[in-house]
Amino acid sequence: MDTHQANLRPLIEAQKVSKHFGSFHALKEVSATFYEGQVTAIIGPSGSGKSTFLRTLNRLETHDSGSIRVDGIELNDDLKNLDAIRREVGMVFQSFNLFSHLTILRNVALAPIRVRKTSPAEAEAKAMALLERVGLADQAHKYPVQLSGGQQQRVAIARALAMDPKVLLFDEPTSALDPEMVNEVLAVMRELAHTGITMLVVTHEMGFAREVADRIIFFDNGVILEDTTPEALFTQPAHERTKAFLSQVKHGF
Amino acid sequence: MKWTRKNPGWVMFAAMIGLLLFLWGMAIPLAAAPDPIGPAAKQFAEGARVTVWLTLISGSVGVVLGVIAGLGKLSAFAPLRWLCNFYVWLIRGTPLLLQILFVWLAVPQILPDSLQISDFACAAIALALNIGAYNTECVRAGILAVPQGQVEAARALGLSPFQTFMDIVLPQSMRVALPALANNLASLVKDSSLAYAISVVELTMVGYRIQAESYQPIPVFLTIAMIYLILTTAFTTLTAALENQLDVGRKRQENS
Numbered sequence: 001m002d003t004h005q006a007n008l009r010p011l012i013e014a015q016k017v018s019k020h021f022g023s024f025h026a027l028k029e030v031s032a033t034f035y036e037g038q039v040t041a042i043i044g045p046s047g048s049g050k051s052t053f054l055r056t057l058n059r060l061e062t063h064d065s066g067s068i069r070v071d072g073i074e075l076n077d078d079l080k081n082l083d084a085i086r087r088e089v090g091m092v093f094q095s096f097n098l099f100s101h102l103t104i105l106r107n108v109a110l111a112p113i114r115v116r117k118t119s120p121a122e123a124e125a126k127a128m129a130l131l132e133r134v135g136l137a138d139q140a141h142k143y144p145v146q147l148s149g150g151q152q153q154r155v156a157i158a159r160a161l162a163m164d165p166k167v168l169l170f171d172e173p174t175s176a177l178d179p180e181m182v183n184e185v186l187a188v189m190r191e192l193a194h195t196g197i198t199m200l201v202v203t204h205e206m207g208f209a210r211e212v213a214d215r216i217i218f219f220d221n222g223v224i225l226e227d228t229t230p231e232a233l234f235t236q237p238a239h240e241r242t243k244a245f246l247s248q249v250k251h252g253f
Numbered sequence: 254m255k256w257t258r259k260n261p262g263w264v265m266f267a268a269m270i271g272l273l274l275f276l277w278g279m280a281i282p283l284a285a286a287p288d289p290i291g292p293a294a295k296q297f298a299e300g301a302r303v304t305v306w307l308t309l310i311s312g313s314v315g316v317v318l319g320v321i322a323g324l325g326k327l328s329a330f331a332p333l334r335w336l337c338n339f340y341v342w343l344i345r346g347t348p349l350l351l352q353i354l355f356v357w358l359a360v361p362q363i364l365p366d367s368l369q370i371s372d373f374a375c376a377a378i379a380l381a382l383n384i385g386a387y388n389t390e391c392v393r394a395g396i397l398a399v400p401q402g403q404v405e406a407a408r409a410l411g412l413s414p415f416q417t418f419m420d421i422v423l424p425q426s427m428r429v430a431l432p433a434l435a436n437n438l439a440s441l442v443k444d445s446s447l448a449y450a451i452s453v454v455e456l457t458m459v460g461y462r463i464q465a466e467s468y469q470p471i472p473v474f475l476t477i478a479m480i481y482l483i484l485t486t487a488f489t490t491l492t493a494a495l496e497n498q499l500d501v502g503r504k505r506q507e508n509s
Contacts, residue, residue: 060405083411091409096400101425101500110420111410163410169267 002253008035011167011198012057019052019064026052029066034167039199041209041230042218050202053219054169057229059152059198071166076178087115090160094172096152098159104131105140115163123162128186130158134188149211150181154188168192170201206249210234218242261497268490275483276302283476288469293459300459301480307373307445307455311380312438318381319434320389320423326393336388344386350447353379357451376448376455379505380441387437388430392446395430396422428499435492442485454478 003224012034019027027049034040040052055061057068059075059082068075077182099107108127112118118126131137134154136147144152153173160168173189174182186208193199193212203209209216217225218233220241226233237243255262276298283294290297325337344352356379361369370378399422407417449458464470472502 058409060409065466083413086409089409091406093402093406095402097400097406099401099403099406099421111407111412114416115411116421150466159406159410 004079008037009070010034010184011036012200013067013069014053017063017068019056019061026222027056027063029227030222030224031066032224032227033215034198034200036166037196037200038125038215039213040201041194041213042200042202042213042215042217042219043204043206043209043245044225049144049222050217050219051171054171054200054202057162057167057169058086058091060091065102073190074245086161090163090165090168092153092160092168092170092173094157094175094187096144096149096156096176098152098155100144103143104139104155106137108162109145111159123183127158127162130161130243134159135184141209143154148181150184153185155179155180157185157188167198167199167200170199170203172202172204174203174205186202204249206234206246219246220245257494261494263489264494268487268494271486272305272487272491275487276305279480285339287306289463289469290472293463296459296463296476297456297480298475300456301452301484303373303453303455304442304445304457304481305484306376307441307448307453308382308438308484310377310440311384311445314377314381315384315437315441316389316434318385319392322389323392324384324418324484326389327396340387341386344383349379349383349444350450352383353447353451355379356382360495372451372453373448375451376445376453379394380445381446383444384437384441387440388434391430391433391437393427394433395426395428398429399425431496431499435489435496437490439485442488443481470500 010033012032014030016029016030016031017027018025018029018164022081025030030049030053036173042054056063058077060199063075071088073081073085075081075085080088086190098104099110102110104126105124108130109120109123112123112126113120124224128137128140129131132158136139136151136154136158137153139147139155144155149153161174170189178187182205184196189201189208190212201213213230216230216233217224217229218237225236225239228238228240233242234246237246280294280298284291285295288295291489322337322340322428325333326341328334328337345387353376357372357375360375360378364370403425404417406419412420419482428495446457449461450456456477460473464473467473487505
């Protein structure tokens with residue numbers, strides 16, 4: 001199905017990934033390959049498995065069967081593999097999940113200090129540069145609770161970038177935000193997409209998906225129903241289910 | 254109030270100096286008091302020091318026990334969970350006095366003769382085990398109060414489970430648990446009086462002896478009560494300052 005990026009290096013290879021929550025079959029033999037530098041938007045109705053799929057890619061959820069390889073490393077119970085993979089895969093959550101007892105600067109600098117053993121001075125200098133990049137250098141010494149939702153999410157992006165990940169996973173990064181704050185976060189993500197970093201974005205922002213993504217995946221009922229370019233999906237969706245979904249969400253923008 | 258909240262470090266320092274001055278200086282004004290207090294001033298001071306020692310030692314060990322058992326109760330490893338549940342169930346379900354007597358009378362029979370422990374150590378062990386069980390529940394509540402999303406974020410950033418616990422979970426859970434732990438410590442100051450049952454000469458024992466010699470329970474017990482009040486005030490001032498230091502309740506202040 002996916003041949004349009006054949007000249008790029010595969011970074012994430014998911015093969016027949018299945019996942020159950022009790023009797024609920026959340027993922028049904030999902031296979032997909034994501035290539036270096038590609039920005040992929042993952043859309044679909046609630047409960048379709050799109051967030052679960054994203055979370056299996058850095059093992060925040062374990063998969064029951066199938067295989068996932070990230071940068072050539074098999075994702076399994078081997079903690080060494082897991083640590084190696086998590087260093088390369090950054091994640092941005094719907095509810096930001098900043099460390100509320102640490103300053104903004106410390107939030108960004110913590111992982112490089114602990115995981116990469118960077119010196120605190122160096123890590124904080126880099127954190128400052130990243131905060132500058134997301135437009136929040138002046139907030140560095142505040143605590144998360146003092147920032148707006150949009151600002152917190154921009155910090156969360158800076159925190160993920162501090163580890164120099166090869167891939168960034170976004171799990172509905174704008175869903176918990178007030179409408180007026182959505183754009184400031186999307187602006188940062190747009191800027192990131194242009195730097196060539198590999199991104200997987202689970203989102204309900206169809207405008208963003210269409211404008212920024214190289215590729216779009218439509219999830220429904222635990223399977224990938226469509227995997228194509230945004231242009232193709234939005235102009236000529238192949239499935240009735242996709243058409244119905246798109247007409248529903250179109251009211252939103 | 255505002256000054257004490259902004260300078261918790263100084264408040265802690267002042268409370269500690271105050272406590273030390275009180276423990277080593279109280280004999281001087283007490284000596285000037287009329288019979289039966291004056292002549293026994295040094296005994297009162299000595300008793301107060303034993304009470305504070307007992308509280309500090311069993312209180313510190315109790316916090317460590319509370320953290321270990323609190324973590325154990327949340328462990329994914331079932332036998333460890335059972336063990337910690339059993340510990341809390343056993344200690345909370347039996348009287349403290351019985352626990353103290355048990356450590357004093359029963360444990361020496363189990364231990365070899367070369368390994369006998371002092372009365373004071375018996376009391377400290379029993380009190381530490383006791384407060385540890387109560388601390389367990391406070392620590393567990395504190396750990397559960399740390400949002401799971403922050404743990405996920407730390408793990409996703411590549412922090413190990415141990416780093417996640419030390420950097421993310423422990424500091425935040427302590428903030429939540431601290432008021433309840435402080436409450437237990439205030440109880441401990443007074444519960445340490447039960448050590449008198451195994452002839453540890455702490456404050457209550459001192460009072461009991463002096464009134465038995467002088468047949469004047471009223472002034473003696475009032476003096477003892479006063480010393481306990483001063484000790485608990487010093488401890489609660491310390492823990493309240495520590496709460497400010499760790500910024501317990503920062504969210505509420507800044508959102509209002």
